[in-house]
Amino acid sequence: MSETLDKLLTKVENAVSDLPTLPYVVERVLEISSDPDSSMRDLESVVASDPALSARILRAANSGLYAIPQHITSITQAAAILGFRIIRSLCLSIPILSTLGHNWGPIDPKLFRRHSIAVGVAARFISRKKRIYDTETAFTAGLLHDIGKIILSKTLPDRYKASLDMIASGVECRKAESSCMGQSHDMVGASILLRWNLPLELVTAIEQHHTPIANSLSEIIFEADTISKSFGYVNCSFESCSGVSDKYDDLREIIRRAVEDEFSIL
Ligand SMILES: [Fe+2]
């Protein structure tokens, strides 16, 4: 690796270690999730301590995304209807995306968020269909799978733009990133999640989402990524993907509705 790439790599590593810690609410939600003696009541009280998060969870519950016929007016009601895992995944996803701020360099935030939501929703659908993996962990992994791109784009905007030009000319995404910035987004994403002490299953899935292991969460994310791109939910305008098999046709409308609903929430 040239010295220049070495220096760029150090800049990215510094940017990751300089990231703010996750909000207290995320730490508490992770503690509660890993404690077998914890209950929904514990989770409710953490959510209730954060009014902004409470408001967004209520918006999610009423968005149509979870097909709940009645109007949800309280966190207790939302928790009872949506369940522990869905509330947990909302508690993790909402603050994590907010922590990264809004200036994402050459990344188009709207395309990026649409793509991330589409992959999260597709991952949830695939894990349910295949009956492997917890559906809400799959959703969170899908939502966060390309998070490394945000740090690369924020930290090295010119180099990131150069990598986009290479991708547009046909170079594979991770190869382009590595040759322009010394590291690819899957590795950077995994180091961000490690920095935040997120569960190891998420770290591994993000690290392997372009080199998936059979029957693992990384394979679900890989498939969800491919499907979302083939439906037009791409990260950049020139990105494309060949069609996927007909078995996922019913997923197209589910993703379209979910992207519309969740876009106003996350
Ligand atoms: Fe990716």
Ligand SMILES: [Fe+2]
């Ligand atoms: Fe992706």
